[in-house]
Amino acid sequence: MIIRRYGHFPAVLHMESACCAGFITLPQAFGTNIALISRQDDSLISIREVYKVSQKLTSKELLNQLTQKHYADAKAAKERGDLVAWSTSIAPQEFCEAMGIEVLYPENHAAAIGAKGGAIPLLQQAEGSGYSLDICSYARINLGYLETLDCCFENIPLPDLIICCNNICNTLLKWYENIARELNVPMIMIDVPYNYEYEVSQERVDYIKGQFEEAIRQLEEICARPFDYRRFEEVMKISSEAAKTWKSAMDKAALVPSPLNGFNIFNYMALIVCMRGKPESIELFKLVAEELDELYHNGQSQFPAREEYRIMWEGIACWPYLSHTFKTLKDYGVNLVGSTYPGAWTLLYEANDLDGMARAYSGVMNNSNLKKQVDLRTTIIEECKCDGAVYHLNRSCKLMDFMQYELQRQVLNITGAPFVVFDGDQTDPRNFAKAQYDTRIQALVEMMAERKKLQEGK
Amino acid sequence: MDRLYTLLEEIIDIAGHPAQVVRQYKEESGQKAIGCLPVYCPEEIVHASGCLPVGMWGGQTTLSQSNRYFPAFACSVMQSVMEFALNGVYNDLEAAIIPAPCDTLKSLGQDWITAVPAVKPIHIVHPQMSRIPAGVRYMETELEHVKNEMEKITGVKISDEAINRSIDIYNDYRRTMRNFTDLAAKYPHIIRPRLRHIIIKAAYFAEKERYASIIKEVLAELNQQAPQEWPGKKIILSGIMAEPESLLDLFEEYGLAVVGDDLAQESRQFRTDAPEGENPLARLAEQWALRDCCSLVYDPEKKRGQMLINMVKDREADAIVICMMKFCDPEEFDYPIIKKEVEAAGIPLLYLEIDQQMQSLEQARTRIQGFSEILMSLPNRTK
Numbered sequence: 001m002i003i004r005r006y007g008h009f010p011a012v013l014h015m016e017s018a019c020c021a022g023f024i025t026l027p028q029a030f031g032t033n034i035a036l037i038s039r040q041d042d043s044l045i046s047i048r049e050v051y052k053v054s055q056k057l058t059s060k061e062l063l064n065q066l067t068q069k070h071y072a073d074a075k076a077a078k079e080r081g082d083l084v085a086w087s088t089s090i091a092p093q094e095f096c097e098a099m100g101i102e103v104l105y106p107e108n109h110a111a112a113i114g115a116k117g118g119a120i121p122l123l124q125q126a127e128g129s130g131y132s133l134d135i136c137s138y139a140r141i142n143l144g145y146l147e148t149l150d151c152c153f154e155n156i157p158l159p160d161l162i163i164c165c166n167n168i169c170n171t172l173l174k175w176y177e178n179i180a181r182e183l184n185v186p187m188i189m190i191d192v193p194y195n196y197e198y199e200v201s202q203e204r205v206d207y208i209k210g211q212f213e214e215a216i217r218q219l220e221e222i223c224a225r226p227f228d229y230r231r232f233e234e235v236m237k238i239s240s241e242a243a244k245t246w247k248s249a250m251d252k253a254a255l256v257p258s259p260l261n262g263f264n265i266f267n268y269m270a271l272i273v274c275m276r277g278k279p280e281s282i283e284l285f286k287l288v289a290e291e292l293d294e295l296y297h298n299g300q301s302q303f304p305a306r307e308e309y310r311i312m313w314e315g316i317a318c319w320p321y322l323s324h325t326f327k328t329l330k331d332y333g334v335n336l337v338g339s340t341y342p343g344a345w346t347l348l349y350e351a352n353d354l355d356g357m358a359r360a361y362s363g364v365m366n367n368s369n370l371k372k373q374v375d376l377r378t379t380i381i382e383e384c385k386c387d388g389a390v391y392h393l394n395r396s397c398k399l400m401d402f403m404q405y406e407l408q409r410q411v412l413n414i415t416g417a418p419f420v421v422f423d424g425d426q427t428d429p430r431n432f433a434k435a436q437y438d439t440r441i442q443a444l445v446e447m448m449a450e451r452k453k454l455q456e457g458k
Numbered sequence: 459m460d461r462l463y464t465l466l467e468e469i470i471d472i473a474g475h476p477a478q479v480v481r482q483y484k485e486e487s488g489q490k491a492i493g494c495l496p497v498y499c500p501e502e503i504v505h506a507s508g509c510l511p512v513g514m515w516g517g518q519t520t521l522s523q524s525n526r527y528f529p530a531f532a533c534s535v536m537q538s539v540m541e542f543a544l545n546g547v548y549n550d551l552e553a554a555i556i557p558a559p560c561d562t563l564k565s566l567g568q569d570w571i572t573a574v575p576a577v578k579p580i581h582i583v584h585p586q587m588s589r590i591p592a593g594v595r596y597m598e599t600e601l602e603h604v605k606n607e608m609e610k611i612t613g614v615k616i617s618d619e620a621i622n623r624s625i626d627i628y629n630d631y632r633r634t635m636r637n638f639t640d641l642a643a644k645y646p647h648i649i650r651p652r653l654r655h656i657i658i659k660a661a662y663f664a665e666k667e668r669y670a671s672i673i674k675e676v677l678a679e680l681n682q683q684a685p686q687e688w689p690g691k692k693i694i695l696s697g698i699m700a701e702p703e704s705l706l707d708l709f710e711e712y713g714l715a716v717v718g719d720d721l722a723q724e725s726r727q728f729r730t731d732a733p734e735g736e737n738p739l740a741r742l743a744e745q746w747a748l749r750d751c752c753s754l755v756y757d758p759e760k761k762r763g764q765m766l767i768n769m770v771k772d773r774e775a776d777a778i779v780i781c782m783m784k785f786c787d788p789e790e791f792d793y794p795i796i797k798k799e800v801e802a803a804g805i806p807l808l809y810l811e812i813d814q815q816m817q818s819l820e821q822a823r824t825r826i827q828g829f830s831e832i833l834m835s836l837p838n839r840t841k
Contacts, residue, residue, distance in 0.1 A: 130794030134785050170561050173586060173756060174791035180758040181795055187758040189587055194558045196567060196581035203599040207585060210592020370568035393529060402565030405527055406572060
């Protein structure tokens, strides 16, 4: 078998093959067909132990395999007559995982469809049913898919239950209400009140814990068996470990020059969303971290150009234009090293600490007050040594947009790092203009160059 | 009839001059005024503190400053609230209670901190899982927070008795307004769409005990009038609001009487009473748990469509008009399901886009005129 190390691919090639959030089904990497550790396994056996006796995969190959496995497992479960759930991207998956329910993530699915250029027919389907063009395009893609059950990417099975946590927006709550109603399936709602205070208050923690109990009660009813607390504890351990590993891999972006091509964060993200309760994700992110270390020590990087400038990217990617948005930056030697995504899935808590778990799910970026959001960006810009920032005014995400102007002003005030804003959309290709994006990036580069000159002159 | 007109003039005066009403209240009572943003605020706590709760539902204005905080695709109510705030229109208010039932209001509540330093924000986040015990308990803590903030503002402790008394006053006001909408449906030739809206809206700027007594008198006067058969058609309005007011005149112009509503600014405000009890915050938390059929209240069963169908039957209406607040996600998500159900029930439905800053009503006119013509060609719905 041919072994190829990741890191030497031309990044554009890499982008194009893996430019889909869901890592579009690729042929099994180089003919390997290693049985991955099964979810039912009790212990945290390193899957790389398995690989050592055969061959070591690159992180990219592993990522593709795991993504394939994710969709295949859900399909197989459905065919067996087992339960399949749909979940929002930062919902406490621990509960379903503990009950052995396969979970699919419509946001991931929609992003992959968008990246693969298949958004329009589904968007139009939803719009034809009365969904406004102003509604989040992930939601429109998914609600369109509910009707067509066909898309350009993996066709996912319909859920037997859905789980929604509104810690990233309230749009999810409305979207999932509609799925519940259209499919007549039970909905588990974890309502995480917006934190107008800097920290998550104990009152909110208690409310969320009360809902965890309610979720367990609902799951026992849906599954017709008692909740598996032993397995729950293991899943909590795995999830927390996965979060730590994810963070430590993503932290490599801060190295100068960065061994990470920040656009790959968008790709890695797909897996931390859908597999963070499974040991495979820990192995993947360990592998990513190792590769990044190796690249760094060899003076190499995933980023295929000389890193002239480092930026923070605010917001979700423009999936339909991932390649274009990347190339424009790359041509100016601009590497995306700062992102709020690494923090979004750094859900840290100790096993059996339900308070901690509630706090982790509640304290995510989108659910934080403006002050905390400003601090978060300021920290990213400072720690990742960003020269500037690109703000995506994402037509789909009102929560991110309607605080963004004030956020920009405050972050600029503290960091002095220049920024630009472009109009776009996570998956509706009709809401993005290449020319506007390119002009804005050009302006940012000029500002960063000017600032660098001034700083060097000091 | 003279008395009725005098009362109505008084109401129109209140609705037309909120700033004056607020200033007058402050001067006469020596108390403060507190803003209440959409959609649901615990006004009873403000009332119990002696302050005047004042509704803040935007209005027609020219947007020139709000774009420092909002891009163009924010809903027009929040745009105009922000515009008014930045222009100092709310500076007579001591504070503003800002709930967070949607992403736009969450953002506005945070932007407010720097944008409007003159008016202190009091944040409240209602639980969406309001019916489980943990939800009720959490809601009580949020109400406690509002109470504490009000005590800081007035410097006076608010007793349980005072809040209970205020809740009773508000329950009476709510009942009275429900009676009003019931009776108004029988007198569409007197209570025209714009007037109906103004009578409901004026309550946002008035002391509720005083306002309820005015409305009770209106009801008594109305009862003395002879009901008349409405020659046109009858409609139910659903959505966040049906402003600008000139839009309501179009319904009248094309023979459409508003006989009921499911508007957040109108009936949703007084649909649900607080239950009896001793602990006032528990009563308010339970009231929140009882709220239903609103786009801002979690409902995986989506009962709103069926509620509208029932309302059409109860009020003997001919059609439903969805007043779709432009860029309002929660309403936009409810619409496709309502549409499907209402159409399946054979009830004509008009989708009307609402923007408080609408400069021209010509598009709305065409739609309302067309809809009216269709309705007029149909026989009256079987009662």
